[in-house]
Amino acid sequence: MLNGEKKIKRPLRWAMVGGGRLSQVGYKHRTGALRDNTAFQLVAGAFDIDPIRGKDFGMNIGVAEERCYPDYQTMFLEESRRDDGIEVVTIATPNGTHYEICKAALEADLHVICEKPLFFTSEEVLEIKSLAEEKGKIVGVTYGYSGNQMLLQMRAMIEKGAIGDIRIVELQYTHGFSSTEEADRFSDAQRWRVDPKIAGPSFVLGDLSTHTHYMSQLIMPHMKIKKLLCDRQSFISSRAPLEDNAYVLMHYENGAVGRMWTSSVNAGCMNGHRIRIVGSKASLEWWDSKSSELLYEIQGQPAQTLIRAMPYLDESCLADERLGALHVEGLSDAWANVYLKFAVAIDAKNRGDDKTLNQLVYPDIHAGLEGVPWVEHCVRSADQGGVWIDYQEVPEK
Template structure:
């Protein structure tokens, strides 16, 4: 169980790029990173594309005015001159900026925590992976939902064989907030999401399903997709060629099959993620609307609901517990768990402790790479007329 005591020698000097006053995701980063003041300290930032608003915001949340920068390049240059300069930076800007900012951060000898989808192409990720290795730095990816400990419970139960051989995988991440084109007109965050130059080659496949795909890989690390078929469409025509809805059928190397539905036009839906894994003996199902519960259904027996923080859960699950039984946890705790693991990873990397890194389960650059490959393969299938394609692990792609 976590109680905020330090896991690393001292908190890391941390900065943010983006994540300012009007950003959707910035506060989630801060609730995660600053949950325990033993992991990160927010000491600098280039919080906004509008320098004045960014400075005003930074000062408002307690960052010294002279360390609220007008842009990330100035921040890297100025912070490098300081003895107490930043050590790690989080990138919470729109997708199309991630690659160039990440590269500049590594070149400035900083560890990086970056939003998903990591970059536009897997070639870009491979290039940055090489640079990070040369620099001895961590690149973490904020799959924010994946810090929920019940996912580790699913992983442990599958590993122990509690559900038998996996046969079917059912994944869903949908909402209905874009059922009309209203937000496309007034929301800056929605406008860039349907602009291929900024969002990349997909809308909901990248924006939503990269989370769910990573979570499925976290739960079932040995399950690799052999081929998939993706059908994507834009119910709001102005979003084309980017999709606001997609279905993906998957074949896994072990003979299992799966399907994923991702959508931002699932009118009225407020549930978000659903992950159901069906094995030869039993099934496990988790919904993020009830993040502390896991449904365990053994064929021929009454269904069970496993509840967070109980002693019957796996050690790996309860290790990420924060509040204890009877008290509600949720998405902020998931972000805090992920950020704590980023801090532990950065500390281990700084100390050259490869063994600690090998044991740590967290979304690293390989998880970012998998997410980008997932998008590439889905888009390739969809754009060939929704045909089955081999899931390619190394490929070059072109953006739309």
């Protein structure tokens, strides 16, 4: 169980690029990183494309005025001249800026935590992976939902054969908050998400389904996609060619089949984030809206609901527990779990502790390497008219 005690010798000096006053994700990053005040200390930032607004915001959250910078280039340069300069930076900016900022951060000898999808192309991910290895730095990807510890329970049960051979994978991440065109006009954070120049080749496939795809890989690390078919729609026509709804069918190498439904136009839906894994003996189902519960259904027996923090759960699941079974955890705790693992990974990398790194389950550069081709393959299938295409994993150099 986690109780805020030190996992590393001292907090890492941390900065943010983006994540300012108008950001939809900045506060999630800060609550995650600072939940365990022994892991990170926010000391600097280039929080906004508007430097005056960014400085005002940074000072209002306790960052010293002289360390609220107008842009990331200035921050990396000035912080490199300080004895107490930053060691790690979070990139919480629109998709189209991730690659250039991540590369600049690594060249400044900083560890990196980056929003998803990591980049636009697999080639960019491989380049950054190579640079990170050359610099001896960690690149983490903020798949924040993956910090829900019941996902580790699913992983452990599948590894132990509790559901038998996997046959069906049912994935869903949907909501209804973009059901009208007004959402694009009145929200800065929404507007860039439907601009191909900034968001890249997809909207909900990159913004939503990459989370769920990574979570499925976390739960089933040995399951590999053989081929897929993607059908995507732009129900709000002004978003075309970017989709606001998509269905993806998958065939896995072991003979299992899968489906992903991702949508921002599921009108009336507040939170449709769901994972169901069907095996030859039993099924497991997790819903984000009931993140403390895991449904376990054995064929021919009464359904069981496993509850977070209970002693019958696997040790890997219990290790991320914070509040106890009586109290409800949520997204902030999931992000805190992910950020704490980023800190442990950075500390281990700095010390050359490969054993800890190899045992740690968290969204690293390999997770980014999986997420980018997922979007690429989906877009390619959809743009060819919704056809089956072979799924080629990116060869790691």
